Amino acid sequence: MEPILTVSHLQKVYGARGSRTQALTDLSFSVEEGEFTGIMGASGSGKTTLLNCVSTIDRPTGGAITVDGTDLTTLKGRALSRFRRERLGFIFQDCNLLDTLTGFENMALALTILGAAPKAVDRRVREAAGLLGLEGVLDKFPYQMSGGEQQRVAAARAILTRPALVLADEPTGALDSKSAGQLLRQLSALNREEGTTILMVTHDAFTASWCRRILFIKDGTLYRELHRGAMDRKSFFTQILGVVSMLGGDSADVL
Template identity: 80%
Template structure:
C-alpha cells in the first residue's frame, strides 16, 4: 500500500533562550493510503502542534514532513499555498462555514478556489453531498442546519477537491452524542468505501474507536500505537481507554 504521509524526526520548540518548550521531540511515523488514523494524547502532549505542522499552519523547528512524495517542509510562498489548497482537506472543530452561503455554495467554494471547470462543479458538489447524506440541506443556510449537518457540510467541502489527505481536528468536539455518531459513521463510510485517507486528532475515546489505528503521543514523542485489526469497535474502545488511563488523560466514555 502506498504511503501518503511520512513524518520523520519532527521537532518543534517554542520560545527563546530563557524559556523554551519542546512540543514535539523527534516524532516519526507514516500513514498509508486509505488509512483512518487517530492521534490521541493528554492536553499539552503535542497532538495539536503535530496537526498544525502537517497542515502547514505551523512550521517545525526541524524534521521532514512528506505528503505524496512532496517534502512539505521545504515548500514556501505560492508553492506552499497551492499544495495546501490542492492536496489537503480540513475539518475543524468549528465548521467555519460562511453564513451568507448555502450548503451547496459552501461546498462549491472549495472547487471555485481550485479553479475547477464550471461544468464540473454541480456534479462534484452533489456527489460529495450524497456521500455524507446532505441532499436535503444543500439549499439551506448554516443557521438553518443542525450542528451535525453543518459539520458534515464542512466534511463535504474538505473532500470535494479530492485531496490526498483529510486532516480533522476534534471534529466532534462541538457536537452532541447523536450528531457526533452521525458524522463518525459518515467518515467511516468515506474511508471504507471511497478510500479517503483521514488523520484525526481527538481527545475522546468514543470518537477514536472509529479509527483503524491510533497513535498515542506523550511529551512530544510516540508513546504507543494501537491497531484495530479484526476487533469490533467496542473491544477497540476498551483498549483505547486502557492506554488513555496509562497516559493519565481524560476520555469521554459515552457509547
C-alpha cells in the same frame, strides 16, 4: 508504494533561549493511503502541534513532513498555498462555514477557487452530498442547519478537491452524541468506500474507536500504537480507554 504521509524525526520548539518549550521531540510515523488514523495524548502532549505542522499552519523546528511525495518543509509562498489548497482537506471543530452562502455554495467554494468548470462543480458537489446524506441542505444557509449537518457540509467541502490527506481536528468536539455518531459513521464510510485517507486528532475515546489505528503521543514523541484489526468497535474502545488511563486519563490538549 510510498505512504501518503511520512513524519520523520519531527521537532517543534516554542520560545527563545531561556524560555523554551519542546512541544515535539524526534517524532516519526507514517500513514498509508486509505488509512483512518487517530492521534491521541494527554494534555500538552503535542498532538495539536503535530496537526498544525502537518497542515502547514505551523513550521517545525527540525525533521521532515512528506505528503504525497512532497516535503512540506521545503515549500514556501505560492507553492505552499497551492499545495495546501489542492492536496490537503481540513475539518475543524468549528466548521467555518460562510453564513451568507448556502450548503451547496459552501461546498462548491473550494472547487470554484481552483477554477473548476461549473458543470464539474455541480456534479462533484452533488456526489459529495449523496455520500454524506446532505441532499436536503444544499439550499439551506448554515443557520438553518443542525450542528451535525454543518459539520458534514464541512467534511464534504474537505473531500471535494480529492485531497491526498484529510486532516480532522476534534471534528465532534462541538456536537451532541447523536450528531457526533452520525458524522463518524459518514467519515468511516468515506474511508471505507471511497478510500479517503484521514488523520484525526481527538481527546475522546468514543470518537477514536471509529479509527483503524491510533497513535498515542506523550511528551512530544510516539508513546504507543494500537491497531483495530478484526476487533469490533466496542473492544477497540476498551483498549483505547486502557491506554488513555495510563496516560493520566485526561486527553484534552493545550498545544
